[in-house]
Amino acid sequence: MQDWKRSTIYQIYPKSFRSARGGSTGDLAGVIEKLDYLQWLGVDYLWLTPIYVSPQRDNGYDVADYHAIDPRYGSMADFERLVAEAGARGLKIMMDIVVNHTSTDHAWFQAARQSRDNPYRDYYLWRDAPNNWQSKFGGPAWQYDERTGQYYLHLFDVSQADLNWENPAMRRDIHAMMRFWLDKGVAGFRLDVINLISKPPDFPEDDSDGRRFYTDGPRIHDHLQEMHREVFAGRDVLTVGEMSSTSLAHCIRYSHPDERELSMTFNFHHLKVDYPGGEKWVAVPYDFVALKRILSEWQEGMHLGCGWNAIFWCNHDQPRVVSRFGDDGRYRVQSAKLLATVLHGLQGTPYVYQGEEIGMANPGFGHIEQYRDVETLNAWRRLVTAGVPAETAMAAIRQKSRDNARTPMQWDAGAHGGFSSAEPWIGLAPDWCEVNVAAQRSDPDSVLHHYRHLIGLRKAYPVLVEGAYRCLSLDDPRIWAYLRQSSDALLLVVGNFSAETVRYTVPAGTVPDGATELLSANYPSPPPLAAQIPLRPYEAVMWHCRLSAG
Incomplete structure (x- = not known):
């Protein structure tokens, strides 16, 4: 890996x-x-x-x-x-x-705007007439260059001329x-x-x-x-x-x-x-x-x-x-x-x-x-x-x-x-x-x-790198709960994105019976992993579980 x-x-x-x-x-x-x-x-x-x-x-x-x-x-x-x-x-x-x-201050662009037959001209994108594309920073995406009588493309600021990747x-x-x-x-x-x-x-x-x-x-x-x-x-x-x-x-x-x-x-x-x-x-x-x-x-x-x-x-x-x-x-x-x-x-x-x-x-x-x-x-x-x-x-x-x-x-x-x-x-x-x-x-x-x-956890627990993801609370308006699962481990993350205390019900069969390890919590005395988990405002808890070979 x-x-x-x-x-x-x-x-x-x-x-x-x-x-x-x-x-x-x-x-x-x-x-x-x-x-x-x-x-x-x-x-x-x-x-x-x-x-x-x-x-x-x-x-x-x-x-x-x-x-x-x-x-x-x-x-x-x-x-x-x-x-x-x-x-x-x-x-x-x-x-x-x-x-x-x-930048239009770059030596390539400065050379390109000297004349239409300059070898650096084709490093940029020029047109005799602009189309209707808009800059991501607002306004038209084409700027007229008086010296050579054409427009150059700039998808961002007027001082940022787009390069011609066909060259x-x-x-x-x-x-x-x-x-x-x-x-x-x-x-x-x-x-x-x-x-x-x-x-x-x-x-x-x-x-x-x-x-x-x-x-x-x-x-x-x-x-x-x-x-x-x-x-x-x-x-x-x-x-x-x-x-x-x-x-x-x-x-x-x-x-x-x-x-x-x-x-x-x-x-x-x-x-x-x-x-x-x-x-x-x-x-x-x-x-x-x-x-x-x-x-x-x-x-x-x-x-x-x-x-x-x-x-x-x-x-x-x-x-x-x-x-x-x-x-x-x-x-x-x-x-x-x-x-x-x-x-x-x-x-x-x-x-x-x-x-x-x-x-x-x-x-x-x-x-x-x-x-x-x-x-x-x-x-x-x-x-x-x-x-x-x-x-x-x-x-x-x-x-x-x-x-x-x-x-x-x-x-x-x-x-x-x-x-x-x-x-x-x-x-x-x-x-x-x-x-x-x-x-x-x-x-x-x-x-x-x-x-x-x-x-540090990412280096110590391979499931954080390898595990597949499954969301458990897709439509819940306050809770984000998800699983990460690999062949030999399971991770459960539950977070309350509200300023209210909320009880989260873990779907039956989500976590197999056996010892689990608390990996991370953002409050003192975090709740235990149970069928229902009470979560304080903005509380998040992460648990890890080893899966048996069978």
Whole structure:
């Protein structure tokens, strides 16, 4: 079995992680400074969001030079030291690869816009007239270039020009770039919106925004199989693809070992259960039953199809989960532990986003001036222009903004939460004096210690890696109960997602008679495993049972 199947991956957003140099943004020296902490936590891989040279229109996902470290974060020598220091602690580094698009500041694009017959022109997608596709950040997906009299495609910000994956020279340059980082000692790649790279050559349109034509596009599997042959084959490298608006069938193919494409996939369907009618920028409660149904479908489908899930609640683009699906007030500690327990019991490789392990919450900023994210600012302008009342628009921003995840990591109760000696690039969440690593590391009953315990369980109990999943409470409005079962063991996880005390009735015959072991609980004196289990608000319990050979 591959090590990454029993591993846990920790995502670092370097801009907000730690500044050892006393800057407004984080740096690689700050990551190095915290390696002992990450080793103690028990994670195995460290995924760094982009640290390449970038104008930072989209916080580094607009890459201007794939082969250089942005001076904001340090130097190539700093990066090489990070790889070495991490390796000495048994930690592996994953890079974020952004190859659907580049920054318009990239040398390829600067050459491409010099003339129509430049060899780099065909590295990008150009048309004499735009179609009706829309950018995921709002507005048309085509931008007119006056110098050459054509439009270029940008599915994201206008400064992020989409690459032409039908060009073999461009693909060879991308493959060489990825080998460059592997030769530096990188052990894995997270591939940004990778399922969007293949566009139909005729750029069709209908009455939609265009995404159905380029999502899991016509040659996506060919491109990923070629990437595997040219970059991954023969190397011990973990690869995870971020799959925008994808399907279960495609993700089985992307991650099936026989397809030779990727190790695992991210999908985001479960994180749209608070998008009424598919609309993100509305403040609404989430649909708990839909959350269970979607995750259960993917748990069962990927396992049966021999695919592999990347399982996660949080990342740099998502609100904090304790605010989203838990209770960040009275029951912050209990609900943070509940969410951790339920997630880490699932099939797949768990991802922990910086601050999730201490239960960091959304900052609740009240003024648009406090936000930095380009998508958030575009959404605000669009909502206000459409006549949405300012407070209604701000409620949606507070709930959904990507900046919810980007406030500085809360290390201690000192100045700026221990992030830096300087004023951070974005404000801190207001609870940083109480919710921080230092306070929780000294408290054995903290959210932090609960995460550390769950991370250790995956290495000790094979059923967490191998076991099939079965949901026991699909339509229950408050309880999520599920089984994981392998040939010789069974795991039962039960969680109460409400602020009320609830009694859960275990279906008869679910757990065989015999000794069971309590693996995890988020309250003192957890209830025993019985026909009926009383669960306190946001209580979660995990039990393990060995199965007899007969």
